[in-house]
Amino acid sequence: MEKKNIDWSNLGFGYINTDMRFVSNYKNGAWDEGALVADPMIQMSECAGVLQYAQTCFEGMKAYTTEDGRIVTFRPDLNAARMEDSCKRLEMPVYPQDKFVEAVSKVVKANQAYVPPYGSGATLYIRPYMFGSSPVIGVKPAEEYQFRIFTTPVGPYFKGGVKPLTIRVSDFDRAAPNGTGHIKAGLNYAMSLHPIVSAHHEGYDENMYLDPKTRTKVEETGGANFLFITKDNKVVTPKSSSILPSITRRSLMIVAKDYLGLEVEEREVYLDELKDFAECGLCGTAAVISPVGKVVDHGKEICFPSGMSDMGPVTKKLYDTLTGIQMGRIEAPKGWIHEIC
Numbered sequence: 001m002e003k004k005n006i007d008w009s010n011l012g013f014g015y016i017n018t019d020m021r022f023v024s025n026y027k028n029g030a031w032d033e034g035a036l037v038a039d040p041m042i043q044m045s046e047c048a049g050v051l052q053y054a055q056t057c058f059e060g061m062k063a064y065t066t067e068d069g070r071i072v073t074f075r076p077d078l079n080a081a082r083m084e085d086s087c088k089r090l091e092m093p094v095y096p097q098d099k100f101v102e103a104v105s106k107v108v109k110a111n112q113a114y115v116p117p118y119g120s121g122a123t124l125y126i127r128p129y130m131f132g133s134s135p136v137i138g139v140k141p142a143e144e145y146q147f148r149i150f151t152t153p154v155g156p157y158f159k160g161g162v163k164p165l166t167i168r169v170s171d172f173d174r175a176a177p178n179g180t181g182h183i184k185a186g187l188n189y190a191m192s193l194h195p196i197v198s199a200h201h202e203g204y205d206e207n208m209y210l211d212p213k214t215r216t217k218v219e220e221t222g223g224a225n226f227l228f229i230t231k232d233n234k235v236v237t238p239k240s241s242s243i244l245p246s247i248t249r250r251s252l253m254i255v256a257k258d259y260l261g262l263e264v265e266e267r268e269v270y271l272d273e274l275k276d277f278a279e280c281g282l283c284g285t286a287a288v289i290s291p292v293g294k295v296v297d298h299g300k301e302i303c304f305p306s307g308m309s310d311m312g313p314v315t316k317k318l319y320d321t322l323t324g325i326q327m328g329r330i331e332a333p334k335g336w337i338h339e340i341c
């Protein structure tokens with residue numbers, strides 16, 4: 001199959017319209033069969049639940065070309081399960097998990113020509129999402145919904161690839177203690193737009209959000225979880241009920257323990273202890289692991305010993321092992337790699 005004429009190595013993290021997307025509609029209490037369609041446009045009521053009360057959630061995952069030329073996705077069952085959690089919290093109908101995984105495969109297969117080749121540094125980003133499509137004017141859930149999946153080829157999430165990032169401690173909160181931080185609701189990302197625009201304006205790559213109740217503990221950034229490496233090579237990640245349970249982070253903790261023989265710890269991480277860590281990274285589907293060189297807390301700089309020019313050694317090992325698993329160079333734990341074609 002012939003690939004599209006795209007400059008794969010210079011792709012940014014943006015939207016490119018691909019040939020097909022999957023669409024399924026929910027009406028009268030049931031999902032229809034769903035189908036691949038060519039039209040990227042959506043027509044709906046001006047009063048749709050999503051437009052009035054932000055009733056929408058989404059997922060983010062990638063398809064990879066492996067070293068031996070297969071196209072695969074990484075743990076799509078976990079995206080299906082997390083979307084179920086999001087739907088339940090937002091009073092939306094669940095799209096069945098097995099059908100979710102099947103639909104992801106169908107869309108990727110239909111857009112094979114856009115899956116970046118092995119070694120290009122790019123991947124095919126997959127965006128499943130759902131929204132309330134029927135009119136809602138009193139505050140309540142919609143009665144009709146649409147589930148869609150589109151794909152778009154992407155390069156690195158952060159400009160500059162794996163150069164260490166500088167992030168700031170944000171004065172804004174991302175999620176309330178008993179709110180929606182643990183699900184992938186569109187509304188969480190709307191809340192983060194002003195903080196990220198102002199962070200960029202002030203020269204920072206991202207925001208570090210703290211726990212909104214005490215503002216003493218590290219939560220996550222707008223689009224990734226944190227990993228810290230202690231000076232004696234332990235991998236530590238913040239535990240909180242208001243952060244998104246990152247599939248990349250959960251996988252990296254297993255990689256650290258089972259592949260690299262490192263000790264791992266999921267626990268509360270205090271802002272005060274950042275100065276004691278040797279390395280810091282942001283992890284997520286889009287970022288994979290992006291090293292953080294510096295955290296700025298209201299003018300006070302916390303510089304990690306790993307520095308501002310390269311990834312720290314443990315972060316690099318984690319990165320190489322996880323990407324090795326995703327690209328088929330390293331044997332994956334059972335069930336992690338879902339082959340599409």
Ligand SMILES: Cc1ncc(COP(=O)(O)O)c(C=O)c1O
Pocket residue numbers: 060220221222223224225244245246247248249283284285286
């Ligand atoms: C807020 C937030 N945290 C963490 C992540 C990382 O999650 P995952 O590894 O499942 O992509 C994401 C997105 O992908 C996110 O939006």
